[in-house]
Amino acid sequence: MSVYTHLTQQDIEQLLTRYDLGDLTSFKGIESGVENTNYFLDIDKKGHLQRYVLTLFEYLPADTLPFFINYTDELKSSGLPVPNPVRDKNGIALQSLKDKPTLIVQCFAGQHPDARNLSLDQCQQIGTMLAKIHIAGQGSALYQENQRGLSWLDDQQKRLSPLLDQDDASFMTEHWKNISNAIKAFDKLPKGLIHGDLFHNNVLFDQGKISAVIDFYQACNDWLIYDLAVTVNDWCLTNKLELDNQRSQALTEAYAQVRTFTEEEKKAWPLMLQLAAFRFWISRLITFVYPESQMDQEHQANLVRHFLDPNEFKEMLRLRTNDFASKLQ
Known part of the structure; x- marks a missing residue:
């Protein structure tokens, strides 16, 4: 589901009075995304037109956002192409609009890659980039618990199972039992700061090269190999949702050239692919x-909703469970 809270030109212009960015010339809602409201803002400052992205957080509480601000600041300082938030006239990044936490970030040049035509080169580039993000994060003192981690998944599958048909409920319960039991054997997997949501629509390419990695709002401390599995499960799919061996190998080998896999990570790889599929099926x-369970009636009245098919990840989970050939070199 993409959630959009309606904003008027007056709403945005009033927010912009806190900044020294220039004059609003146009704005448009962004139809991608799942949990946040996003708008493109075109702003003119002394004849120079600059595009920004305005984000209103529909679910994340304000007290969790300083972590994301500080994390992207650190990644930016490490020379990585990430959008860190714009500060207002008082040096403050986090704002409030429509009673929701709000950030403005500069928009990067480039386009999202075509999901139906992801190339080996693009997969290699994102593998290299993700490894660099992980290495930078391992040196950070920042910490953020995974709000979509194992305990959350356990709670959500218990909450959802009674509401599904018998086949789906049994499928969910059985697979979660197997995943949660199997994962207990892996207690030495390297951890650090991860992106958590590195789908192809969170990356921009310009002239064949990655120009930006965006949307770090699922970032947290967790297993690095899990983050890689989330990425592979999106970037390396066939049209039947199986893993494309060439793209998967290109991505993981490019990653390993920057950060070497441990033996435990290699053993955990098939399980991490299952966990990643299960997590996004649940989401x-x-x-x-529960599309509006965390919003009051006033906010619900102003929403435009776009739903994504959960069965894609259910099928992906089934395939990954039966795939014993996936290996890391």
């Missing part, structure tokens, strides 16, 4: 069953 199911 998409929630938007179907």
